Amino acid sequence: MDTSMLITSAFVLMAIAFVIGRARSLAIASDLGGPKALNSLPVYYGTLMAMWSGIPCLVLVALWSVVDDYAIAHIITQELPEQVKALPETELNLVLSLITNIAANNAMGLDAEPYVINSANRLIALQQTSNMALTVVCLSTAMILMVLVWLKISPKMKARIKVEKAFTNILLLCASIAIFTTAGIVLSVLFESIRFFQSVPIHEFLFGLEWSPQMAIREDQVGGSGAFGAVPLFVGTMLISAIAMTIAVPAGLMAAIYLSEYARPKVRTTVKPLLEVLAGIPTVVYGFFAALTVAPFIKESGGLFGLDVSSESALAAGLVMGIMIIPFVSSLSDDVINAVPQSLRDGSLGLGATKSETIKQVVIPAALPGIVGGVLLAVSRAIGETMIVVMAAGLAANLTLNPTESVTTVTVQIVTLLVGDQEFNSPKTLSAFALGLVLFTITLALNYIALMVVKKYREQYE
Amino acid sequence: MKDNTMNEPTDNVATNIEENAFSGQTVGTPLCDDAKMSMRNVNVFYDTKQAIHDVSLDIGKNEVVAMIGPSGCGKSTFLRCLNRMNDTIESCKVTGDIKLEELDIYHPKQDVVPLRARVGMVFQKPNPFPKSIYDNVAYGPRIHGLVNRKYDLDEIVESSLRRASLWDEVKDRLHSPGTGLSGGQQQRLCIARTIAVSPEVILMDEPCSALDPIATAKIEELIAELSQKFTIAIVTHSMQQAARVSHRTAYFHMGKLVEVNDTKRVFTNPEHELTEAYITGRFG
Known part of the structure; x- marks a missing residue:
């Protein structure tokens, strides 16, 4: 058998x-x-x-x-x-x-x-x-x-007790699958990164200003000198995330305030799901929207002002990414604003404060830790986003803070490093793991901070 | 929401008495000569459900009026009409006349902001803002632009806290969060916050129901002092409290005002048999 x-x-x-x-x-x-x-x-x-x-x-x-x-x-x-x-x-x-x-x-x-x-x-x-x-x-x-x-x-x-105990263990087993997988991923990334750092010194990787991951296959090859300075990638990531957050935070927060404080229940029940549809659009769709619609538009409107905007710009990618993140910010903020007790609003209104004074001076300060938590989660989402940037921001690792130029991000480089046939032992391939490790550390730290902030907020009101 | 239980019988005794005895006409002395606030034929509806039926009542100047009655009798709803706090509930509709001296507070052009500065409110659960003690008290004066100088603001904060007999307990930690105080202190902070805008009328919605007996005693003492300067309407569940702090007592029953009389009279020789049934503990 x-x-x-x-x-x-x-x-x-x-x-x-x-x-x-x-x-x-x-x-x-x-x-x-x-x-x-x-x-x-x-x-x-x-x-x-x-x-x-x-x-x-x-x-x-x-x-x-x-x-x-x-x-x-x-x-x-x-x-x-x-x-x-x-x-x-x-x-x-x-x-x-x-x-x-x-x-x-x-x-x-x-x-x-x-x-x-x-x-x-x-x-x-x-x-x-x-x-x-x-x-x-x-x-x-x-x-x-x-x-x-x-x-x-x-x-x-006592059959019931035994069965329930067994089921508890089965549940525990299922829960540990996710944990073991995470641990496995972290360890594999860690070990590959260590291999990478054996060929490229860690300080050169973290502080180097030039990124051009080409390694000579033969000794006499032209243009094969690799440079593995990750700074341009991280600067690019931060630039695009910053643009995205300047769009998403104000828009998302104000949408949340409108929905939770001003909108009639009927409007709220219609608009909120619609806004959350934005979160359900595949990022690849956002990507070609950014590359084919927004980027040319920005290039042309830049031209009107005499600005030379490259056709793949950090601005286009950041704008579209910001729109993608709006529902994250608005949905999380909406939840924490709703969690602010009505008694606080009543207290403020009862003193003769207007609705907007109440929102500005009581509701938002009370909800602030939760809002910050939501924003930090959105930031880690922005940092990890790949598809939009691949399509709209380009692959050139320019070290610049100018949003009209083409930049690249950590995730995009990881994709390009690992796409196609690769030699598994070359620093070029291994550098993807090192990038992944640093990115993972950053988003993990952000998520951790976000969770701590949110937790602190919960303790205050329960 | 308490008012959901409005039309359900609290008790069989109550329903029987209601059916047999209450005509809808308030007995006693609901009106007075020197009225600070006067309400005439007030009806309140939540959607189609009527929570208050045709209530007329005066609150005299510097008087403490207690409103008592079983849960869901509409006393809180009625109190919240007096500074239009019911505006925050979408389905709530108020008809009838409510006047603060000569001001028609439900006039379509009446702005609620100056009204609420004149008619302050203290809530059932202490609800200090998540700010410092100082900022909690300074909140009202700041939004109403009552003062320009820091010195004046300091003075308002101090005098309000003193009048709420909280000053001595918090003067060394004015800048620590108000939420860190004990329940009784928080409630006195809320009272200080209310009197900081110098209202004329203070509405108290069961201000002691979340407090222990010692904190309650302090608040009651405070109410007696405040009545020298302010007009106070207080909703309470505790009949003893009504007897201790108020001049006149209004007994509400299922959205109707059954009896208003001097507090002493209500608790010794009530005019209406429903009132008697309630204060002798036959229901409620």
């Missing part, structure tokens, strides 16, 4: 176990005066039995499939002739992969040396044995456990 069949039969067994367990508990209960005599509901007995029969079996399959290949390869290696075993590791690996290939596709390699053919046959035999063993072990474990649970079912058995 192959693995997928095995897993399917494990699930079938679980279903059977559930039915049997439930029936068993009901049968026991009927002698004692109905299901009320049981400690738990009959479904819990069924579920408990299903879990005992299914989960160990599935875990066994998973473990077996991990260990299986290594074990078989080890046995094959041990059985190879002495002179082959003495080969260097790389050649030994070649022999092993030849054996695996022949085993997987019997017609091939009939002209191979006899010991290879022998090993291949041995490999097929071993795999069959392993499969057989797995099937037998799994199914018998499932059956035995099923019988054991069946025997243990009694009115006093």
Whole structure:
């Protein structure tokens, strides 16, 4: 039986176990005066039995499939002739992969040396044995456990508590998947960055003023001198984010104030979802909007004032990114403004303050920590944004603060460094990891600050 | 919102008495000669639901009028009409005449800002702004432009805090946040904030319901002092409090004003059997 069949039969067994367990508990209960005599509901007995029969079996399959290949390869290696075993590791690996290939596709390699053919046959035999063993072990474990649970079912058995405990652990497992993935990503980025910093000194990367990630493949190549100074990228990122925030913060905040303080309920229930639609537009759509509509418009209107605007400008990317972020700012600010207690507004209005005085002097100061939190989250969104910048701001790593020039950002460079065929060991490719690491650190710090600010705000009003 | 329970019977006794005995005509002395505020035939609606039925009442100058009644009887709603705080509730509609001396406060051209400077309000839950103690008190004078110089503002803050008998407790920490005070201190801060704009009338909406007995005693003492200078209308759940602080007491029942009399009379010899039923604890 192959693995997928095995897993399917494990699930079938679980279903059977559930039915049997439930029936068993009901049968026991009927002698004692109905299901009320049981400690738990009959479904819990069924579920408990299903879990005992299914989960160990599935875990066994998973473990077996991990260990299986290594074990078989080890046995094959041990059985190879002495002179082959003495080969260097790389050649030994070649022999092993030849054996695996022949085993997987019997017609091939009939002209191979006899010991290879022998090993291949041995490999097929071993795999069959392993499969057989797995099937037998799994199914018998499932059956035995099923019988054991069946025997243990009694009115006093606390099935519900056991099932709920098991489910708690399953939930914990699911929660830890995200955490382990994050940790894995961080570690892989970290180690690749360390490799990068072995070829490019860290101070050169962090403080260098020139970015041109070309490495010579041959010694005598022209124009192959790489420069890995990340400052232009970070300046570009900050420039575009700053433009985006100068659009998004005032617009978003005022939209939030209008929606939460002035708009009639009917307007509010219509406008708020519409505004949030902006957040649902794919960034690539914003990207070509920026590149094909906004950038030429800015170039032309710059021309009217005698300004020389490049056709890919930080301004175009920043403007469109700002519009994209408006719903973030407005939605988060709207929530915190609504969370300001009505009693504070009443207190201010009761003193004869006008609505706008109340908003300016009481509501906004009270909501400020939450608003700051929302803005910081929006900033980390702006810093991480890629698509709009790729399309509208260009790839040239100019070190400039002039918004009419073409700049590039960290995320855009990561994309261009890793797109296409790349040599994995060159500093050019590895520098993407270093950029990613720094970017990750920055957004993590921003998110952390944002969360702390928001938390502080919550403590104040609950 | 309390007023949602308006038409539900508070108690069977109450409903029976209501059906049998209350004609809708207020008994006692709802009107007076020296009225600071006078209300005539006031009706309040939330959408189509009527919360106040045809209430007429005078509040005399330097008088403390207590409004009592079971939950949802409309006493808070009525109080909030007196400085148009109900304007903040969209569905709320007020008809009838409410006058502050000669000023028709519900006149379409009447601006609520100067009105609320003349008729201040203290709320049920202490609601200091998330600002310093000083800024809380200075808030009103600042928005009304009552003073130009820092020195004058300091003086208003000090005298308001003194009159709210809070000065001695906070004079060393005027610039620490008002939200850091205890509940009773916060409520006195709110009273100081209200009197800093020198209103003529102060409305108090259950000002002690969130406070402990000692803080309550302090506020009640304060009300007695304030009545020398201000006219006060206070809504309260506590009949003892009404008996202690007020000159006249108005008993509301299901949106109607049942009886208004001298406080002593209401609590010793009520004119209406509904009032008697309420103060003897048969319902409410």
